[in-house]
Amino acid sequence: MFLSKLDSLKEASSKIEQHQKIMSSEVVSLGEAHKRVLAEGIKSFHDSPPFDKSAMDGFAVRAEDTFGASKSAPKTFKIVDSIGAGVASNKTIGPNEAIVIATGSPIPEGANAVIMKEYTETVGDEVILSSQVTPGENVSPKAEDIKKGSVILSPKTFIRYQELGLIASAGYSEVEVYKKPRVKIIITGNELVDPTKEELGPAQIINSNQYSISAMVHDSGAVAEVGRAHDTFDEVKEAILKATEEYDVVITTGGTAISKGDVVLDVIDEIGDMLLHGVSIRPGKAFGCGVVNDTMVFAFSGQPVAAMGQFDMFARRYLFRMQGRDFEFDIVKKESELKIPSQLGRTDFIRTYSDESHARHILNRGSGVIRSMVDANSYIIIDENDEGYQKGDMVDVVFFDSMIW
Numbered sequence: 001m002f003l004s005k006l007d008s009l010k011e012a013s014s015k016i017e018q019h020q021k022i023m024s025s026e027v028v029s030l031g032e033a034h035k036r037v038l039a040e041g042i043k044s045f046h047d048s049p050p051f052d053k054s055a056m057d058g059f060a061v062r063a064e065d066t067f068g069a070s071k072s073a074p075k076t077f078k079i080v081d082s083i084g085a086g087v088a089s090n091k092t093i094g095p096n097e098a099i100v101i102a103t104g105s106p107i108p109e110g111a112n113a114v115i116m117k118e119y120t121e122t123v124g125d126e127v128i129l130s131s132q133v134t135p136g137e138n139v140s141p142k143a144e145d146i147k148k149g150s151v152i153l154s155p156k157t158f159i160r161y162q163e164l165g166l167i168a169s170a171g172y173s174e175v176e177v178y179k180k181p182r183v184k185i186i187i188t189g190n191e192l193v194d195p196t197k198e199e200l201g202p203a204q205i206i207n208s209n210q211y212s213i214s215a216m217v218h219d220s221g222a223v224a225e226v227g228r229a230h231d232t233f234d235e236v237k238e239a240i241l242k243a244t245e246e247y248d249v250v251i252t253t254g255g256t257a258i259s260k261g262d263v264v265l266d267v268i269d270e271i272g273d274m275l276l277h278g279v280s281i282r283p284g285k286a287f288g289c290g291v292v293n294d295t296m297v298f299a300f301s302g303q304p305v306a307a308m309g310q311f312d313m314f315a316r317r318y319l320f321r322m323q324g325r326d327f328e329f330d331i332v333k334k335e336s337e338l339k340i341p342s343q344l345g346r347t348d349f350i351r352t353y354s355d356e357s358h359a360r361h362i363l364n365r366g367s368g369v370i371r372s373m374v375d376a377n378s379y380i381i382i383d384e385n386d387e388g389y390q391k392g393d394m395v396d397v398v399f400f401d402s403m404i405w
């Protein structure tokens, strides 16, 4: 049965938060660290660049010697050396001397600027400059990017491609990150068949949740494995108990309402601590969760859209936080194209297609209409204290893409 009074979204979130777990850490190679979260701070082993470095192909010179050089009054320098990538010159530049230099090579002793090849003409062992340079021009100074010994990233930083580059430059080949939670998804429902079944029986439904929820788990930085259970108390109980022993989080779908085969919440109640059954949200009211064997078990509706919404409202934040990363809805304001009524005391997640300016309506919004999630790109969130919106009101919108890990 649903609990006698439905929890609000805020109450439900806070009950779940009280049982938030954080994963331990592991060391992974840098190649595997993309989209993981740092469990350690990163202190640089090196300066980057490690030396004053040429930013251009051209000639290293003493800037002072070039002053006054122009197309109409070119200056001639003597070429005393030529260095390519990965080579340092052992020469020291003297007055009116130049060294051929490649982008990335160390600035030779005595030089303080690089003139781009385009402003020069080489004649034998001399180079004619048709422009002047200022001290430091076309030179990337030592440690301009990273200073040796400095803390460049703090723990809990999400590693995007940019951070990967920085970590590599700091001299790391492996890093300590939070482990990925392993999530067992248990699909319940006697009526369910695989998408491969060609002829559906009179009461059969294709199991789509397995695919959508697994993908959502994956999109939250976690690893998903799927199992099936029939709608019997013993089978669901055994499946949940086993999963809580082997996985970090368990998600079930189906069997959260109140007919005979809806056993999931009764099972959780018997074998663990039930935290929630029924939340004042739409879609997704038939949501439950509890803690079994010290493991969070989320019980989602069988209705495909309700299950996706419940993931967005509860499981996504839980999985993010397990990996050391926070998650809040990234809310933007859009103008509502239509009047949207809502019930006080309930938080609504209205599927919508939002463009630059407007939140546009999606018509059929049943909990089983997966098409509505495909046509939508965002939710309008209507707070429990709002009775809805008039056409033209500014509404809170969260884009689906903004929720992905």
Ligand SMILES: Nc1nc2c(c(=O)[nH]1)N[C@H]1C(S)=C(S)[C@@H](COP(=O)(O)OP(=O)(O)OC[C@H]3O[C@@H](n4cnc5c(N)ncnc54)[C@H](O)[C@@H]3O)O[C@H]1N2
Pocket: 187, 188, 189, 191, 192, 205, 206, 207, 208, 209, 210, 253, 254, 255, 256, 257, 258, 262, 284, 285, 286, 300, 301, 302, 303, 304, 306, 367, 368
């Ligand atoms: N008397 C009441 N009945 C219902 C209530 C209520 O408050 N009082 N709540 C309704 C709400 S809200 C929802 S949501 C559903 C939740 O039902 P269940 O979680 O028990 O889901 P099922 O009955 O197992 O399935 C519902 C529907 O979804 C299909 N389904 C199930 N699993 C999958 C899957 N893996 N892939 C695709 N589709 C799936 C299933 O075949 C049903 O058609 O309860 C309302 N009832």
Ligand code: MOO
Pocket: 281, 282, 283, 284, 285, 286, 287, 301, 303, 305, 306, 367
């Ligand atoms: O959990 Mo149900 O979505 O409100 O149809």
